[in-house]
Amino acid sequence: MRRLLxxxxxxGARFLLGLLPILALALLYLGVASARHSENPRDKITPIPAAMAEAVQTMAFEVDPRTGEVPLVADTKAxxxxxxxxxGLAAATTLVLGLVIGLFPYVNAGLGPVTATISVIPPIAVLPILFIVxxxxxxxxxxxxxxxxxxxxVRDLAxxxxxxxxxxxxxxQTLGAGAWLTLIRVALPQALPRLIENLRLSLCPAWVYLxxxxxxxxxxxxxxxxxLVRRxxxxxxxxxxxxxxxxxxxxMDLALVAWSRGFYGWAHPRRAH
Incomplete structure (x- = not known):
């Protein structure tokens, strides 16, 4: 067991091990789709690859005469x-608030509790309010x-x-740094890799809200x-x-990882093989 740990x-082995579950899921889907289409050729729940390829051709390469744009391109851009x-706004706000809340006790006492409270409110619950406002x-x-x-x-970075x-x-402070210089020279460099990690972890919920x-x-x-098409x-x-x-x-996730490793390699220590 210790040897396995x-x-x-x-x-190469890491790539293959990561690829195997994806291939297994793809093969499972193909098996289910083939079985369903053998029983009902008009089945729409599990489309076969040919049907999806035809849909991709229409959505990704043909111009919609109603809008004058390629649907997939227009949807992706929007x-x-x-x-x-x-x-971008979240990252800038997080960096500022996370630094001042984490570094200054009085700011933490004033903004820490309200930040913690807001962070546990389900955002989807306030969606109607946002639409009204x-x-x-x-x-x-x-x-x-x-x-x-x-x-x-903000809560995590603070x-x-x-x-x-x-x-x-x-x-x-012993070397003569004031609050501003301490924030810039001590806290900021160590907060930036954490901010990038926060952005990575926030991508999934951000897509859900979008x-x-x-x-x-x-x-x-x-x-x-x-x-629109689910109906x-x-x-x-x-x-x-x-x-x-x-x-x-x-x-996006790989780009953030490359950014963090490229500029803040010290925050990603290599484990011995």
Missing amino acids: NARPGG SLRRLGIAM FGLGEVSKIVLIFVGVTPVM GHVRALPEEQIVKA ISAEAIAADVGLGYRIF YLSMDIILPYVVWITLLAVI
Whole structure:
């Protein structure tokens, strides 16, 4: 057992081990789809690959005469714009609030409890309020994502800053650093890798909030399209859209990992093989 705990797969083995469950799920789906279509060739619940390929051709490469745009391209641009604006605002807010709440005890006493309280409110529960206050346009969707991820990110980053070794703060003050310089030179460099990690962990809920908002009130977007075609049981469109959303999320996650490792390699110690 100890040997198994200490064994670590190499690069090729790691890739194959990660690929096997995906291949198993794909084969399972193909088996189920083939069985259902052998019984009912018009089955729409589990479309065969040929039907999905035809739907992808229509949605990703053909212009919609009603809008003059390729549906998948227009939906992706709209969703990524909303997600990018919301996550950018969330990251900036988290960095500022997380640093000051974590570093200054009086700010923590004033803002810490309210941040902790807001962070446990289900964002979907306040979606009707956001639609009433901000309308059905872009702002309400962006605000939903922002409200959904920011309090949790602030709470975590503030806790990370508070957990910095007190010796670092004392040493900086001994060398003549004031509050502002201590924040910039001591807390900020150690908070940035944690902020990137928070962004990674927030991607999944951010996508959930985005798709929820687009499903309720939107005329373009990945979530809008999925909920538009569900009334026709168009699984040949829904499944490729789900795969595309997953691929976008994976690319974002890998980009954040590369960013963190490239600029803050010290925060990613290598484990011995």
